[in-house]
Amino acid sequence: MSDPNERLSKLAATFRDLEAYVQQEKVRVIHFGVGAIGAEVVRALLNNPEFEIVGAIDASAAKAGKDLGDAAGIGHTLGIPVAYDPESLLKDTYADVVVHCTGSSLTEVYPQLMSIVAAEKSIISSCEELAFPWVRFPEISQKLDRRAKETGVRVLGTGVNPGFVMDMLPMMMATASQQVKSVRIERILDVTTRRIQLQRKAGVGLSVSGFQQAATAGAVGHVGLRESALMIADSFGWRMDDVSETLEPVIARERRKNEYFAVEKGYVLGLRQAARGLVSGQEAVRLDLEMSLGANDPHDLVEINGSPPIRAVIQGGIQGDAATAAIIVNCLPAIARSRLTGLLSMRELPAIPYFRPRSQQREEE
């Protein structure tokens, strides 16, 4: 080690490493909410060297205080404690983006979102009602947008649905069509092997009257069809007269069971939900969703009624939880780097949100 040349060369190597490290510019992520989706996102983040988890938050007694690796069921610890109190962690941690996976209801998660934005962190959230909140929640949307602009950050709600299969995917495909008169999307999910939360959300195992009660209470039903319909209409510049939604049970014709349920004949296998948007009295947007035990021919279908017409079928359908985690992770680079501020939706992101140009020259001009 006394050879000056050797020391110089070691020093140079260190600087090269340092330079490489700085050039990497990892996206620093705080993870908020370690439920089923949250845990899936944690796994996805760990798979990608572009991201670094620098903090974690979960308010539930079952998760708070644990190591994030244990809380998310990774199989090993990560050296990241799950904090109970968001305020102090958000304030004291240097991070670019908070991945937020705590709930579907915008009014419920709104205080969390505001405290993140106040701490000058951008947000990607799996909150379904945040995917396109402007029409249904104008006041909350304006407040979030204004506060995010003040603190110079971005807020995005996304996921597989709403956020992709029943809105962004058809809108992106419609780039190859013109004079589009209507759009139809169908998503048929067999929930047999899916997580129990999703099966319960679909009403599996309930009696018909139990399904109706749970639907009225909002405990059964998919959140997001209205958001998707509104985003599609707005993107095509359509002024919709109305969006009507229906929700009905899929009834078992024979006994059927899986790991979590044994459904008697006449009881509920799941749900069939639809949204219809009219423009000048004509059906312009039609979204059909079925989530049920043993659903026949699971698939996603996109139909663009334009010139040319486009009809695409995704065989088996896009796997929900894995896709939601992928979408969140793929949008992280765009949210971390964008020059926009405020409340965004998927359509304001670049076409390939995960694409990271080697030279950022264009953006910096």
Next chain:
Amino acid sequence: MSDPNERLSKLAATFRDLEAYVQQEKVRVIHFGVGAIGAEVVRALLNNPEFEIVGAIDASAAKAGKDLGDAAGIGHTLGIPVAYDPESLLKDTYADVVVHCTGSSLTEVYPQLMSIVAAEKSIISSCEELAFPWVRFPEISQKLDRRAKETGVRVLGTGVNPGFVMDMLPMMMATASQQVKSVRIERILDVTTRRIQLQRKAGVGLSVSGFQQAATAGAVGHVGLRESALMIADSFGWRMDDVSETLEPVIARERRKNEYFAVEKGYVLGLRQAARGLVSGQEAVRLDLEMSLGANDPHDLVEINGSPPIRAVIQGGIQGDAATAAIIVNCLPAIARSRLTGLLSMRELPAIPYFRPRSQQREEE
């Protein structure tokens, strides 16, 4: 008309009209090249009140001097003469974007592109080799990019393929997947009722040796597979070892005829073309294209080998010419309004290029 109130109210109405007109901000388009694709784009532009064709250019004796409506086979005149000399028209016409549909070869159309850029107009071109020119034509790409930045305009090559089915569509779909290991796209076209130029490009009616000669001369074969493979690899951050291309004839097993050809048994029904891109010795991109008379089961197939895997089939396949026209027209608003300058590709456009926010507030901040 002597009632001052009435006159005032008429004046106010006029101002409202004027304001509405100004707010419309029509995109002013010069149309360059009135071949089969060009004529399709003209029809698409006329269908959309957002655009205004303010000039037309075609160097061929059959088109120049005619009215654009006649040259494009619209069925009526448009009051727009087709100019022979691009230079003076480009210089003297106030326009935002030139829609350029004159050829597939970038080296051939390069002088046209440079003169458009010099006239401070943005370009959307159907030139296949312009869709992702950086790797194969680095010098031309740099010159176009530099000149476009100097004059503050944008240059984009796009169309159904390359530009959409075999590159942008799978890359956009991959937003819902992660850890993507490979991408496969298959496009099977039955050219029976397609325009004769496409059938000749596919080699329909040739003998096998005629096909080989025409392929060697570049008269037969689809242009763009390599561009698509390179764009995909670059977007995923893959360093490809190599892209290999193959081109072979589809041979008739029995006599088959259509409007333009009677193909004897043993002669050529069309082409089968493929591109394979290797990353670290593994096949990461695989593109298969068949264009032939009576091709079995025409479709587009997209396979994303990631987590989750995605497999989408577009039944019948996206109709080429109509889709190319739609894509060009749908990208016009983004190209007219973008704040970027230089040589772009589809992936630098917004996810929904045809979407025009009612308030441009965000962009202007």
